[in-house]
Amino acid sequence: SAVISQKPSRDICQRGTSLTIQCQVDSQVTMMFWYRQQPGQSLTLIATANQGSEATYESGFVIDKFPISRPNLTFSTLTVSNMSPEDSSIYLCSVGGTGGNQPQHFGDGTRLSIL
Template structure:
């Protein structure tokens, strides 16, 4: 398994500002993932953060709006830029656990960052 922490746990922000969310893992992982959960909705993948290369964004998400950093194998940040009320969501990071017999392993999620934009 993996132990994941996120900061901040929640925040209330004004429109037009930016917020950077941090994700820290207790072990080295190759890929980290960022998801968004809008109110009453399911989770949607924003991007994959790889150490040493540009993040890979899913359809509908762009780097200018959601810049991602991945400075090492245990840490990543997601910035929500120029926020509007539509950005109010829970943002979660996830990683794959290590040590399984298969190339495809169980994924674990951080506790999430609950963002409200006024």
């Protein structure tokens, strides 16, 4: 399976600031996904990022708050903008195919705390 590196692994930020999370894969992948895991909760998909097109956002998530870049087939970034304490979560990227026969594999996640 692909090796996925996520940076930073954790950060503590002030409210009102923005943070960009990077996700690097050691092989070319078609689809990359960004998930949010709020404290004590399950994972929720934020958006799907395909190279060469705009990210597709899930209900409840908007591009102004979570802009995503996908400049090539091995890299993506997620920015959490104008952060508030409610944004304190673990953010995970994953890669995988469009079908379940290519299950998604996850990075180690970024633990974000907003003061």
